[in-house]
Amino acid sequence: MRILAFICLLFPLIVAAADLTKAQRSAIEERIKPFSEVCVAGDSSCESGGPQVASAEALPGEAKYAACGACHGAQGQGGIGPMLAGQTVDYIMGRLNAYRAGEQVGAQSSLMWAQAAGLSDIDIKDLSEYIDTL
Ligand code: HEC
Structure with missing residues (x-):
């Protein structure tokens, strides 16, 4: 009880x-x-307008740039070749297409003809997109 x-x-x-x-x-x-959706940079399907985080995936151009760094610096700061950091995708693409076509740009273009000769359109796009981030 x-x-x-x-x-x-x-x-x-x-x-x-x-x-x-x-x-x-x-x-x-x-x-x-969460106060809003967080978007991965470059993800066009994400429309929240919230903060953007850098994609965790490395750009494909990063590995391709390894050979370029010897002359242009690991951060594109310049060396034997001119500084590339701060240039736009369009600018880099234009230059690489010119070198691949064997065009004279500056006095030392012959150094770049050899570099650009083996690049595919995709390589040029990837490299330009990576250099744009430097
Ligand atoms: C052997 C050294 C060397 C290597 C390796 C090299 N470059 Fe160059 N690069 C140069 C030189 C020297 C110039 C200047 C050429 C000229 O006078 O037109 C140049 C110019 C350029 C330019 C034009 C810059 C401007 O402002 O006009 C771009 C873009 C470029 N290089 C990208 C690359 C990329 C991408 C790679 C790798 C695939 C690469 N380079 C590898 C030496 C090099």
Whole structure:
């Protein structure tokens, strides 16, 4: 009988506690819910206008640039060849297409003819997109 009385006394408390927990949980969920969608840079399907994070995948041009870094610097800062950092995709693509076609750009273009001769259209696009990030 005592136990029953105890349970009867306790039951509303348990129910109240459960309710409180539910209320607390939704309050916490409200507080931690993302304020907006985070987009990966370059993902056109993401339209939230929220903050952008850089894609974790390395650009394909990064590996292709390894051979160029010897003359243009690992960060495109220049060396034997001119500085490339800060140039736009269009500018780099234009130059590489010119060198591949054997056109004279500067006094040392012959050095670049050999470099550009083996590049495919995709290589030129990839390299230009990577150099644009330097
Ligand atoms: C042997 C050294 C050397 C290597 C390797 C080399 N370059 Fe060059 N690059 C040069 C030189 C020298 C010039 C200047 C050429 C001129 O006078 O027209 C140049 C010019 C350029 C230009 C034009 C810059 C400007 O502002 O006019 C671009 C773009 C370029 N290189 C990209 C590349 C890429 C991409 C690679 C790798 C595939 C590469 N280069 C590899 C030496 C090099």
